[in-house]
Amino acid sequence: MPETGTGTTDGTSGARGAAGAPRVSVVPAERGDARLEALLVEAVDELLRRYPSGSREEYHLAPGTRFLLGLLDGEPVGCIAQADADPAEFPDGVDMKRVFVRALARGHGVATRMVAAFEELARERGARRVRLETGTAQPEAVALYERLGYERVPAFGQWADSPLCLCYGKEL
Numbered sequence: 310m311p312e313t314g315t316g317t318t319d320g321t322s323g324a325r326g327a328a329g330a331p332r333v334s335v336v337p338a339e340r341g342d343a344r345l346e347a348l349l350v351e352a353v354d355e356l357l358r359r360y361p362s363g364s365r366e367e368y369h370l371a372p373g374t375r376f377l378l379g380l381l382d383g384e385p386v387g388c389i390a391q392a393d394a395d396p397a398e399f400p401d402g403v404d405m406k407r408v409f410v411r412a413l414a415r416g417h418g419v420a421t422r423m424v425a426a427f428e429e430l431a432r433e434r435g436a437r438r439v440r441l442e443t444g445t446a447q448p449e450a451v452a453l454y455e456r457l458g459y460e461r462v463p464a465f466g467q468w469a470d471s472p473l474c475l476c477y478g479k480e481l
Contacts, residue, residue, distance in 0.1 A: 331381050331417050335426040338376040344385040345376055352388065352409035359446040360473065367467070370406060377426050379410060379419040386414035389423040391430060394440065398465070402438035403431045408450065420453055432481050440478040442466050451475060 338345040353368045371392055379387030387410035394402040405427060410419045431439055440462060443450045459477035468474040 332383070333417060333419050333422045334380045334383075335377050335422050336380065338378045338388070340374075340376070342376075342378075345378060345388060348378070348385060348388040348409060348411075349407060351411065352407050355409065360444065368407075374406070375430065377423055377430070379414075379423045381414045381417055381419055386411045387419045387423055389427050391427055399438065399440060401436060402440060403434070403436045405439055405441035408441075408453075415449075421457065424453070424457055428479075428481055437481050438478060439481060440465065440476065442468060443475050443477065444468075444471075444473045445475060446473065 340346070349370075353365055356368060357363055357365065370390055373393060375391040377389050377391075378385050379389070381387075387408075389408045390406035392404040392406055394404050405424075408420060408423065410423075428439065439459075441454065441459070442465070443454065454477045457479075459479045462476050462478040464470070464474050464476045466474075466476070469476075
């Protein structure tokens with residue numbers, strides 16, 4: 310994955326704020342990486358806290374899904390997943406999944422950097438559009454997506470009929 314943001318020479322996409330500010334970087338990860346697996350479990354745990362009628366099985370990620378880790382001062386604190394969309398349903402598009410940052414690491418721009426790296430990876434793979442599902446119990450996610458230029462789109466996916474489902478999309 311090419312560098313993004315201010316750029317680094319260590320193969321990551323990173324940013325440094327004012328002197329002493331934490332360094333944010335984004336790196337690719339594979340299933341089986343213990344850091345990624347722990348974050349995916351935490352992400353689903355948080356979803357189940359916010360949507361208690363759900364089940365862990367509802368949050369399965371398909372084989373072939375690509376992952377990025379968000380690091381804060383080199384420590385894994387966030388993840389994001391990129392899944393291929395059904396080309397008949399969403400041509401030239403990818404689905405954004407599992408955008409998650411640990412509570413203690415929020416407010417440092419990790420999610421913003423992960424989404425930027427996600428979009429760059431999507432463009433590299435030939436995608437021209439991104440879509441995602443979030444929900445009414447995730448107001449901070451809604452604020453992030455709207456701040457980053459995502460717009461409401463008609464509901465899709467397994468929760469399309471749920472009044473809790475909010476769907477967003479963006480042209481790349």
